[in-house]
Amino acid sequence: MVQQFFILCSGADTFILKTCSQGEQNKYAGIGATVFFTALMAFIASSYALYTVFDNVYTATFFGLIWGLLIFNLDRFIVSTIKKRNNFGNELLQAAPRLVLAIIIAVVISKPLEMKIFEKEINQVLLEQKNEMTLTNKNQLALQYTPNIEKLNTAIGVLKSEITFKEAETNALYTTYITEAEGTSGTLKLGKGPVYEEKREKHDAALAELQQLKESNSEKIIAIENQISTLNAEYSDVVKDSQPVIDGFDGLMARINALNELPWWPSFFIFLLFLAIETSPIIAKLLSPKGTYDIKLDEEESMVNTWARQKIQQREQMLLADTALNEKIYNEIKREEEVYAYKKKKAEELLKLQADAFKGIQVKQL
Missing domain, CATH: 1.20.5 (Single alpha-helices involved in coiled-coils or other helix-helix interfaces)
Incomplete structure (x- = not known):
């Protein structure tokens, strides 16, 4: 039962093959088994690849099954259409387009499985890329807010410097009228005379102006700080909203690119393995001598042509x-x-x- 199923997978004429020897039937059963298991690997590989795209098991399985059947049909067609000739060069020329198609199929099958085998390494590469993208994203978004924030901070610095300058001026007037009273400067007369009163009034007026300046500038500084807080909040919200895009950067193409960042030789040998599996039925057909089945098939075709x-x-x-x-x-x-x-x-x-x-x-x- 299993042998008949694999013979059916090989695409051979079962009616003619039944009249051949057991060894001939085993040969085509082996070719059919290779075709079947290649299609099975294609189903697994495509299902995983599609799962990274759709993130749904049932959808990935459905389309993976369709892809596996497609690969099965292509391989069966490739093997069944290669006819044994008396000239190896003609056989190789006949099989050349099919070998090219087999190489393409091997690439398509091997890539998703490579991504699954090296999943941890790919995740590490993706994590590094995401971190780099996060920093780049923050820096790019900061360029939209930093100039305004710097202008506002400069304005706060100007307001504070005005207060500092006024405080220095007021302190200077305080020192002036105190030293006048002590007789160490100004008129050099000890006591609180008319000059002292004049300087005291200037100091008191400057002190009042300083107090008023502090109040007005403090209100302005608070308003500017609120603007800075608003801009920082907007910046944080923009970064937060854009982060899911970066976190979702793990699709099929991203994983393929991450796989290319890894050393090439493990992926290359896995590709060679699947290439050998995919081309083995064709190579077996090319290298095997012309058997009883091929002779009877030629006879059948000759009878039909005649x-x-x-x-x-x-x-x-x-x-x-x-x-x-x-x-x-x-x-x-x-x-x-x-x-x-x-x-x-x-x-x-x-x-x-x-x-x-x-x-x-x-x-x-x-």
Whole structure:
């Protein structure tokens, strides 16, 4: 039962193969088993690859099954259409397009399985790429907010410097009137005289201005700090909203690119393994000698070709015979029509003569 199933997978003519030896049947059962397991590997590989795209087991399994059946049909077609010839060069030329197709199929099958085998390494590469993308994204978004924030911080610095400058001025006036009272500067008279009062009034006025400046600038600084807080909040929200895009950067193409970042030789040998599996039925067909099945298949095809040529020749001879017979028949009919026309013409002439004679007799009687 299993052998018959694998023979069916090989695409061989089961009716002819049943008349061959057991060894010949085993050979084609082995070829069919290779075709079947290659399609099975294609189903597994494509299902995993599609799972990374759809993130749904049932969808990936459904389309993976379709892909596996497609690969099975292609491999079965490739193997079944290679015919054994008496010249190896002709056989190789016949198999060349099929070998190219087998290489393409091997690449398609091996890549998803490579991604599964090296999944941990690929995840590490993707993590590094995501971290780099996160930093780049933050820096790019910061370029939209940093200039405004820096301007606002500069404005805060200007307001604070105004207060600092006013404080220094007020402190200088304080020192002036204190030293005036002590007699160490100014008039150099000890006590609180008119000059002291004048300087004290200037200090008090400057102190009042300083207090008012602090209040007004403090309000401005608070308002500016609120603007900075708003911009920082907007920046944080934008970074947060864009982060899921970076976190979702693990699709099929991203994983293929990450796989290419890894050392090439493990992937290359896995590809060679699947290439060997995919091309093994074709190579087996090319290297195996012409067996009983091939001889009987050639005989069957030769019988069909001979029968077809014989039928074509018979139809051509029938056409020639029918054409000659029809020409003969129509030529005879044509000659009979000529005799009929001649007789008709003479009869008409005779009737005319009889009418003329009858007319002459009638004229004489008058």
